[in-house]
Amino acid sequence: MAINIPDNPNPAPNYIQTVTFADPLNLDADDSNAFYCLITGNTTLNILNTREGGTYLVELIMDAVGGHTVTLGVLFGGVVVGSLTFNTAANAVNFISIVRGVGDYLTYNIINVTV
Numbered sequence: 001m002a003i004n005i006p007d008n009p010n011p012a013p014n015y016i017q018t019v020t021f022a023d024p025l026n027l028d029a030d031d032s033n034a035f036y037c038l039i040t041g042n043t044t045l046n047i048l049n050t051r052e053g054g055t056y057l058v059e060l061i062m063d064a065v066g067g068h069t070v071t072l073g074v075l076f077g078g079v080v081v082g083s084l085t086f087n088t089a090a091n092a093v094n095f096i097s098i099v100r101g102v103g104d105y106l107t108y109n110i111i112n113v114t115v
Helices: none
Strands: 016-018 025-028 036-041 043-046 055-062 070-072 093-100 106-115
Touching: 043 055
Parallel strands: 016 036, 025 043, 036 055, 043 070
Antiparallel strands: 055 093, 093 106
């Protein structure tokens, strides 16, 4: 009798990948499931190649100027849990916890941290 083992929903390495700021800011879940980026201007955030059942963490820190707009890309059309707004103050820290459910939508929560 064969045992059917499901694919790992998070095959990417479990370390924080530092991403260079861009607009759009495209995070690739094939590279990692945790990302860090210093936000230095307005951007649209996309997370690509997510897998059903996958969990992801994004840390966005505003630069010393702050006030930059972060817009969520089309895949963030799922359920919002908690906050939907980013803290855009200078040096503000924002975490986005993301879970991909069945289908192409993401459930996410934006967590603002004061340090």
